[in-house]
Amino acid sequence: MKPIITAFERSPDRGKGLARDMRVRWALEEVSQPYDVRLVSFEEMKQPAHLALHPFGQIPTYEQGDLALFESGAIVFHIAEHNAGLLPRDPDARARAVTWMFAALNTVEPPIFDRSLVNILERDEPWYEQRLRSLDSSIRKRLDGLSARLGDADWLDGAFSAGDLLMVTVLLRLKASSDMLDDYSNLAAYVVRGEARPAYKRAFADQLAVFTAASAG
Amino acid sequence: MKPIITAFERSPDRGKGLARDMRVRWALEEVSQPYDVRLVSFEEMKQPAHLALHPFGQIPTYEQGDLALFESGAIVFHIAEHNAGLLPRDPDARARAVTWMFAALNTVEPPIFDRSLVNILERDEPWYEQRLRSLDSSIRKRLDGLSARLGDADWLDGAFSAGDLLMVTVLLRLKASSDMLDDYSNLAAYVVRGEARPAYKRAFADQLAVFTAASAG
Incomplete structure (x- = not known):
């Protein structure tokens, strides 16, 4: 089951990769895990549906089946714990x-x-x-x-x-x-x-594409 | 082997339990793990011996055998991961x-x-x-x-x-x-x-005793 993460519909950094979904995208790319992205507006982030996922009304969130997580650090840890490549075995x-x-x-x-x-x-x-x-x-x-x-x-x-x-x-x-x-x-x-890591570059391109599409739309 | 943690020789909060060793003490008490404490002065914290343990020259650190950790969050996680009682099994x-x-x-x-x-x-x-x-x-x-x-x-x-x-x-x-x-x-x-948790109370009393002893000394 592909995880779903949330990201800004219009990133305040204009696609510079500084929003915290970038960390999660990068981690997912490092372990070659495909994922879906649901974009949320600043207005939506304050609504009950999003607050049920993220009590502080921020991004990113991470949903996979019945599991819902927030906090970029915790999500990256979850990805690292369940896939090889981001934490040593020793x-x-x-x-x-x-x-x-x-x-x-x-x-x-x-x-x-x-x-x-x-x-x-x-x-x-x-x-x-x-x-x-x-x-x-x-x-x-x-x-x-x-x-x-x-x-x-x-x-x-x-x-x-x-x-x-x-x-x-x-x-x-x-x-x-x-x-x-x-x-x-x-x-x-x-x-x-x-x-320079290929996984970083793929993640960066993907978050930039969101901003570029939003600007063109 | 008993772990060794570091704490302030003279806590700036005068034993109010706000220094970050309190978190580690509390976690160790929750899992009934005895530990030793090495007190460090502000001067010692900036010396090479302490910086080898903690690159940012702070407390607490955690040593057990060959393992040396810093960052209270990481130390609490390590304790939680290796003992029952601080993280659910599911x-x-x-x-x-x-x-x-x-x-x-x-x-x-x-x-x-x-x-x-x-x-x-x-x-x-x-x-x-x-x-x-x-x-x-x-x-x-x-x-x-x-x-x-x-x-x-x-x-x-x-x-x-x-x-x-x-x-x-x-x-x-x-x-x-x-x-x-x-x-x-x-x-x-x-x-x-x-x-009100007994483990909290024991940890609080222990960090307060350090301050009381230092003041009497």
Whole structure:
């Protein structure tokens, strides 16, 4: 049974691949699992039918038979757990890969996501510059730690894992609005390595096609 | 082999149970797993020995034999996966419990954590009131969704799970500095229900004893 995911009918990022359905699309492509997409408008996301799937009225969701999940991290984990290729088989290596999943979403993403919001919503506020400097300082601390740990390895812990998948998507959000990543050549190369994966490219093309079709419609 | 976790030598919250080792202590108590604690100073946390365990120089970490993990969410998941009592056996129910783990840490915690920082670090900034209102609005959106989903159930999805454990610790951080939770009687009762668990009480007493000992020392 093909899973069904939800995505924005009109992505606020205009097809740049920053919406959180991109993570799920990428994971599904990595494990060669075909899927269907149901597009939802901002209006629909606040309706009872969608809130029954996602209590916080966001995307993506994931439905397969009787199972309904939300939260991109949890969906990627579910895909990784039920298919080969995104989590190592060795139990210790698997636990470390899961650690990177949580690190991407709970330690690295929050200041990067805040920065993207501040960039849009607080640009005309008198404190804009100071807020940005403060967030950049938080982000740099994370990048310092991440860069030191990655070193000259290709991925964070051995083979490419769901931890790398989530971390690359988090760093791509930073790359879209800042050149801070250029100060960390190994992290910049890490992100490019992620983007070069065939599964990433297929997922990116598919989410871009939604935006292109919506614009033409 | 007893696992070893790290915790603050002197917790900034003065033993209120808000530091992230509390989540790990609570999970270990729920599954009746004895553990050792190594206390670290803020100075030690920035040293190579600790950074080898935790690339971002934070607590908690978790060591058991050759395995070293960081990120409270990942550690709680590891404990839940290897012991009975924190994740349902039914695969679909288990996937939904994992969803609540990610929801707690990636959707509900970020604005609550930001609010606790703003309360301390930005109190004298000209934007303080406006920042607080904006964060409170973000937090209320999360609480609205969470409260509607919880309804009059005891826990978020059937029996108490690692998802509830993380969600309660996130809401406890809000409760420590705001009375916003009082507007959601079912969420307030949910948090009290979590604090009433014997495992929570043992974990709380243990982290408080660290602070009390340090103050007496």
